Amino acid sequence: MAEVNLRKIVKRYDDVEAVRGIDLDIADHEFVVLVGPSGCGKSTTLRMIAGLEDITDGDVMIGGDVVNDVPPKDRDIAMVFQNYALYPHMTVAENMSFGLRLKHFPKAEIKARVDEAARMLDIVELIDRKPKQLSGGQRQRVAMGRAIVRNPKVFLFDEPLSNLDAKLRVQMRIEIKKVHQKVRTTTVYVTHDQVEAMTLADRVVVMNKGRIEQIGTPQDLYHKPATRFVAGFIGSPAMNFLPCRLEDTAGRLHVRLTEQVAFPLPPARAARYQDAKPDQKLLLGLRPEHITEAKAHAEPGVEAFDAMLDVTEPMGMETLIYFTLADKLVCGRVNPNACARDGEALRLAVDLNNMHLLNEVTGAVI
Numbered sequence: 277m278a279e280v281n282l283r284k285i286v287k288r289y290d291d292v293e294a295v296r297g298i299d300l301d302i303a304d305h306e307f308v309v310l311v312g313p314s315g316c317g318k319s320t321t322l323r324m325i326a327g328l329e330d331i332t333d334g335d336v337m338i339g340g341d342v343v344n345d346v347p348p349k350d351r352d353i354a355m356v357f358q359n360y361a362l363y364p365h366m367t368v369a370e371n372m373s374f375g376l377r378l379k380h381f382p383k384a385e386i387k388a389r390v391d392e393a394a395r396m397l398d399i400v401e402l403i404d405r406k407p408k409q410l411s412g413g414q415r416q417r418v419a420m421g422r423a424i425v426r427n428p429k430v431f432l433f434d435e436p437l438s439n440l441d442a443k444l445r446v447q448m449r450i451e452i453k454k455v456h457q458k459v460r461t462t463t464v465y466v467t468h469d470q471v472e473a474m475t476l477a478d479r480v481v482v483m484n485k486g487r488i489e490q491i492g493t494p495q496d497l498y499h500k501p502a503t504r505f506v507a508g509f510i511g512s513p514a515m516n517f518l519p520c521r522l523e524d525t526a527g528r529l530h531v532r533l534t535e536q537v538a539f540p541l542p543p544a545r546a547a548r549y550q551d552a553k554p555d556q557k558l559l560l561g562l563r564p565e566h567i568t569e570a571k572a573h574a575e576p577g578v579e580a581f582d583a584m585l586d587v588t589e590p591m592g593m594e595t596l597i598y599f600t601l602a603d604k605l606v607c608g609r610v611n612p613n614a615c616a617r618d619g620e621a622l623r624l625a626v627d628l629n630n631m632h633l634l635n636e637v638t639g640a641v642i
Contacts, residue, residue, distance in 0.1 A: 278339030278352075278429040278462060279304045280325060285334035287320050294320045296486040297334065307456050307463045311473035312483035312509070319434055321483075322466045326355050326432050339429055354423035355432040358439060360415040362407040362422075368394075369403045372421045386425075393421040396458060397451065413444045417451065424459065433465040437472065449475055470510050474498070482506050499630075504559070504639035507632060513564050518602045519636065520560040522552050531560055531633075533602040542577035542629050549633055552642060561632035561641070564596065567608030569616075570625040577629040588616045597622070 280302040287295040295317040302308045310318040323329040325336055327348035335342050343351050362371050369390050376386045394400045397417045407415055416436060423431055433452075437445045453476055456463055467473055473480045474494040482489045482497065482505070490502045501507035507515045520531050523538070529546040532538040541549065552558070570580040586605070589596040590612065597608045597616050608624060610616050633642045 279306075280430060280462060280464065281335075281337040281340075282321070282325075283335040283337070285321065285324060285336065286332045287317070287324060287329060288332040294486055295324070298483075298486075298488050300481060300488065300491070302462060302464060304462055305460045307465065307476060307478045308481060309465045309467060309473040309477035309479075310481045310483055311467055311470055312489075314468060315485075316483040317486040318466045318468075318483050322432055322434055322464060325430075325464060326353055327351055352429040353432055354426045354428040354430075355434065356416075356419050356423050356436045358435045360407070360419045362415060362418060364407050367404050367406060368399065368410075368418050368421075371407070371418055372425050375422065375426050389425040389427070390421070393424040396424065396455060397421050412440050413448060416440065416448060420452070420455065424455065427461075429462065431461050431463040433463065435467055436465075437467070437469075445469075445472075452476060471512065474510070480510075482509060484509075500641075501561075501632070502641055504561075504634050504641070507561050507634070507641065511563055513596065513607045515632075516560075516562045516564065516567070516604070516606045517634070518560045518562070518604050518606065520558050520602070520633075522549060522554060522556075522558065522633075524554075531628075531631075533560065537581055537601065539579040539581075539626065539628055541631075545577075545628060545631060549642060552633070557636035558642075559634040559636050561634055562606075562626060563630065564607045564609045566627040566630045567597075567606065568625055568627075569610040569614040570623040574625060575627075578625050578627050580623060580625045582621055583624050584621050585616060585618060588618055597624075599624075 282298055282300040284297050285295055286297050310321060312318050320329060324331050331344050336344055338351060372390050372393060373386045394403055397420060399417050402414055437448050440448060449472060465476060477494055479491060480494055480497055481491050484505050490497060490506045497506060497510045518533055520533050523530050523532050529541045530538045531541060574580060583599040585597050585599050587598040594609050595612050595616050597610055599606055616622055635642060
């Protein structure tokens with residue numbers, strides 16, 4: 277097992293710069309997820325680590341050694357792809373052991389490794405089947421097993437769950453996490469799905485337009501985003517962004533959204549924003565779970581207001597509500613028993629203890 281280090285990595289296709297000088301350190305045993313929208317450079321970065329893409333500039337190091345010119349087969353990595361890439365004429369056991377047989381491992385060791393991986397992935401009863409006899413989830417387990425038996429320094433996953441249905445994706449997320457807890461191999465995982473990133477990663481790397489926007493634990497990215505892109509990308513439904521301005525009223529700092537709607541800031545937040553310029557173009561960032569039905573006894577920093585609901589979406593354990601404020605469509609989350617109905621008014625409360633203020637021009641969180 278080994279750490280992975282990227283130093284000023286650049287990938288250029290003619291005049292298009294797909295990856296723009298990124299630096300990243302992945303510790304031994306760590307599970308790091310690269311996440312971002314299509315075209316952000318995450319898969320290209322993974323393929324450069326694997327040796328499947330040439331590096332235009334910079335260095336990739338695995339275990340402290342620069343591997344820029346080392347062929348993929350000699351990097352001691354194992355990769356799991358979006359498509360399972362199984363040999364249709366081979367059994368599960370033969371597919372899983374293929375790489376070991378190529379390297380002439382002893383038959384007894386091959387069998388022991390395959391049996392252990394099959395037990396770990398709960399595919400022991402499938403060991404003699406061909407890929408056509410397996411479901412999508414079972415095939416993905418076999419692809420993972422083929423990687424596990426090699427006992428590599430680094431696991432690389434390139435959107436491995438994209439071809440699975442929603443229920444199976446949840447199940448396979450759990451399987452991948454369980455495998456990592458047992459094997460503890462350094463893992464780099466690429467996905468466009470922020471739920472996968474949040475549930476699997478020790479640290480998440482958010483990429484945008486070939487650059488790294490922010491690196492942090494899932495909780496850090498969710499509660500302390502550094503930019504508007506990260507704040508809007510992490511979390512579902514996405515964070516609401518409302519144009520606003522700060523004003524001092526009777527010696528207390530308020531955030532004003534419209535002529536009729538302004539909220540006093542909690543003392544801790546007011547101190548943080550004390551140096552913001554009054555004429556600065558700002559956005560108020562609020563996650564849907566921080567806009568809820570008003571309670572009889574409001575907590576400090578929670579302010580009530582009235583809203584006319586445009587649309588409601590009952591979800592069972594909660595109801596998503598949509599209403600217009602400051603000429604923007606806003607999403608909130610309320611209790612199913614809150615009597616939220618399309619086209620009707622509802623008394624809501626906003627939790628300003630969890631608000632974010634962003635510079636509207638630069639997108640930076642203040």
